Amino acid sequence: MSDRRPYVRPMDPGWWANPTYRHYTIRELTGLAVALYGLVLFAGLGALVRGPEAYAGFLDFLRSPFSFLLHLALLGAVVWHVITWCRILPKTMPKLIIQGKTVPQETMTKIASIVMAAGSGVLLLIAIGAAAR
Amino acid sequence: MSETMETRRAAPEKRSIAPAFWLPFGAGGMVAALFGPALILITGFLAPSVFPARFASYESALAFARHPLGKLIILAVIALFLWHGAERVFLTLKDMKTAPVPNLKVVTYGLAAAVSLLTAIMLLLVGF
Numbered sequence: 001m002s003d004r005r006p007y008v009r010p011m012d013p014g015w016w017a018n019p020t021y022r023h024y025t026i027r028e029l030t031g032l033a034v035a036l037y038g039l040v041l042f043a044g045l046g047a048l049v050r051g052p053e054a055y056a057g058f059l060d061f062l063r064s065p066f067s068f069l070l071h072l073a074l075l076g077a078v079v080w081h082v083i084t085w086c087r088i089l090p091k092t093m094p095k096l097i098i099q100g101k102t103v104p105q106e107t108m109t110k111i112a113s114i115v116m117a118a119g120s121g122v123l124l125l126i127a128i129g130a131a132a133r
Numbered sequence: 134m135s136e137t138m139e140t141r142r143a144a145p146e147k148r149s150i151a152p153a154f155w156l157p158f159g160a161g162g163m164v165a166a167l168f169g170p171a172l173i174l175i176t177g178f179l180a181p182s183v184f185p186a187r188f189a190s191y192e193s194a195l196a197f198a199r200h201p202l203g204k205l206i207i208l209a210v211i212a213l214f215l216w217h218g219a220e221r222v223f224l225t226l227k228d229m230k231t232a233p234v235p236n237l238k239v240v241t242y243g244l245a246a247a248v249s250l251l252t253a254i255m256l257l258l259v260g261f
Contacts (some may be wrong), residue, residue, distance in 0.1 A: 016229050028225040034165045035218020035245075037173060038211050042248055044176070045207060048198055049255045052191045059189065062181035071177030078169045085166055119167030120174075127175045131184035 027084050033077030040070075086112035154220050154242060161217025164210060172210065198259045208256060212249040219245035 012018070016025040047058035061067055090108035097103070180189035187193060197203040223241040227234055 013230050016225075025225075028221060028228075031221025031225070032218055034161065034169065034214050035222070037169070038214030038218065039248070041176065041207070041211050041214075042252060045198070045211070045252060045255050045259075048191075048194050049258050055191045055194065059181050062177065067177065067181075071173055075170060075173045075177070078165060078173060082166045082169065085162065116166045120169070120171035123168050123171035124174065127171070127179065127184075131179070131188045 027081070030077040030081040030084070033074050034081065037074045037078065040074075082116050083113070086116060154216070154223075157213055157216035157245075158220035161213035161215075164213050165217060168210075169214075195259065198256065199261055201261075204256045208249075208252055211252045212245075215245040215248045 015021055044055075044058050047054040086109045089112050090103075090105035093108070095102055096108070198207060219241040223237050226232065226237050226241075231237070
């Protein structure tokens with residue numbers, strides 16, 4: 001018997017810019033925002049280690065218009081990342097059957113969104129509480 | 134004996150290292166989803182400009198970084214966010230066929246590993 005030679009259809013290397021895939025590409029790129037924010041925190045830790053003057057400089061940076069816009073962009077990207085993640089979650093899970101009925105994907109997305117919003121909400125409340133003390 | 138019924142034994146599967154990177158990627162995604170937006174709001178807007186100065190003062194930040202729980206939180210957030218982004222960027226660039234896979238791995242995972250290691254070192258340098 002001869003070996004299988006499956007036909008692999010060639011894919012345009014610029015497929016990701018195609019309008020059909022644009023949402024997917026944007027979604028994937030929002031993952032980069034998570035790492036970028038991590039690098040901002042990393043820079044802050046570096047400033048802390050270097051001493052009070054360096055740390056004060058970092059705080060000044062955080063107050064700058066550039067930092068404001070940067071964090072705004074990062075916030076938007078991360079929020080979109082989380083929203084789309086909640087939508088993808090039910091698609092990656094095996095079928096969930098509770099009491100004989102399949103749990104619809106919209107329900108899983110809603111529950112995931114609520115949990116994520118609650119997580120951030122709790123952290124915000126803790127921070128506000130610590131700041132107000 | 135009967136060769137028509139003989140099953141051809143497949144070559145042993147080559148094991149992939151991918152799952153080792155999937156775990157910090159997933160954990161990073163979880164932490165980012167649960168706390169990411171609030172963290173950005175706090176560190177990017179509230180702490181520097183809205184909250185009282187003592188909240189993010191040098192002394193407060195140092196005390197947090199010196200506390201074992203603070204160290205754990207800082208390391209977890211920075212490292213996991215980096216690993217999450219690294220895997221995401223790696224897979225995206227791989228799908229876009231931008232460069233050979235080993236090169237992509239070195240750049241993405243390498244950066245995440247370097248930042249994680251440096252974070253751990255800095256957290257030790259900051260003292261207890």
